[in-house]
Amino acid sequence: MADGAQRKPTRIQMQKRELIREAALDVFSAHGFRGATLDQIAEAAGLSKPNLLxxxxxxxxxxxELMDRLLDTWLNPLREMDPDGDPLTELRGYIQRKLEASRDYPRESRLFANEILQGAPRLGSELSGPLRALVEDKSVVLRQWMAQGRIVRMDPQHLIFAIWAVTQHYADFDVQVQAVLGSNDEARFHDAAATIETLFFKGLLPR
Amino acid sequence: MADGAQRKPTRIQMQKRELIREAALDVFSAHGFRGATLDQIAEAAGLSKPNLLxxxxxxxxxxxELMDRLLDTWLNPLREMDPDGDPLTELRGYIQRKLEASRDYPRESRLFANEILQGAPRLGSELSGPLRALVEDKSVVLRQWMAQGRIVRMDPQHLIFAIWAVTQHYADFDVQVQAVLGSNDEARFHDAAATIETLFFKGLLPR
DNA sequence: TAGCGTTCTGACCAATTGGTCAAAAGACCA
DNA sequence: TGGTCTTTTGACCAATTGGTCAGAACGCTA
Structure with missing residues (x-):
């Protein structure tokens, strides 16, 4: 295949590339970009380094490539928040989806966290582009709900930050959470959901 | 100085070691342990690599050494929460202190986050030791306040996680926050404090 | 089964990185 | 001023790391 044009990838190419992405997600999410080595990824994928390359x-x-696919997955739970739905239901659902993402895709969460922590050198303008746009968009919805008196008035962007923070915490700071709670894997996300629910919807002060 | 016993460090030694810690905090917090190089640290400190070593x-x-000093600083705001104080005041104060820590010591926050994210290989047993003990301790206090009907009943450990999450978010995910908000450095922490206050103490639902 | 494109490998390379060492340069006090 | 201890440096090293390359092995189809 000497011509410059890309030929359609073979079945093996698709499989192996997926295999590599999977292995790389493991390694990158655990060690960050600099901390990960091609040898580690190759070994995790069961390939030789030249083969990987x-x-x-x-x-x-x-x-x-991992980053590319990440942001979409990342923002989907927020996208699904329906402007025409019931505020309580929609917010509850959004928090739920975000918490499930932390439970079911912790590697993706950590990959993202690693990138942001180090200044997002490779995710770059995606943040001030699509991400910002979506937050802007949903902030309008939230502000509407607030104006209608359906939820308490507060800064909608910071509200979104708060939801991100409390949910992602369970993926990104998992070691710490486990150190404090003493594992008990099943109860963890259930209790987290209950606490966030109470905190966000009732608040701390008894009425 | 050939004998094994440590002699009292000279003035220069104290100064230079502090200089190095400062430079290392910059570099480690920005790139993580693996991502940081001795050359970077040496340059940031204005020393040659052998001199650094x-x-x-x-x-x-x-x-x-950075890690050693970190955990104490880290836990102090929680330690200061007074069991005999007014729950509302104490919790408000704790959140405030944590948010100030994110504003004033973002490098320390990121250093900590980097370590936890990667599985806390070097902070190790500090988490299941002193950190867990303190959380356990303060959980008792929180549970008491709940039993007395002074704050709403919820899981105290997860409540502490929630406070950690929403406050540290502003240091650790700073790039993202700025990308969404468009910098505006001054207002950021003020708005954050107001939103967290409303969210935590009033909740989302109008009464 | 012969031929050809795809897949895979071992050997190798240059750059980076953490760290060493002998010796030069400074600082301090008798 | 001389001598001794501390501080600094340039030259160097071994290991690691991202990446290359020529050719071997494989697998599909004519």
């Missing part, structure tokens, strides 16, 4: 141009290329 | 045994040793 047959499927991906470079370490950066693997990471970039 | 004259003051610290190894890269690990520098990081370890």
């Amino acid at each position: 047959y499927y991906f141009e470079s370490k950066e290329a693997i990471h970039a | 004259y003051y610290f045994e190894s890269k690990e040793a520098i990081h370890a």
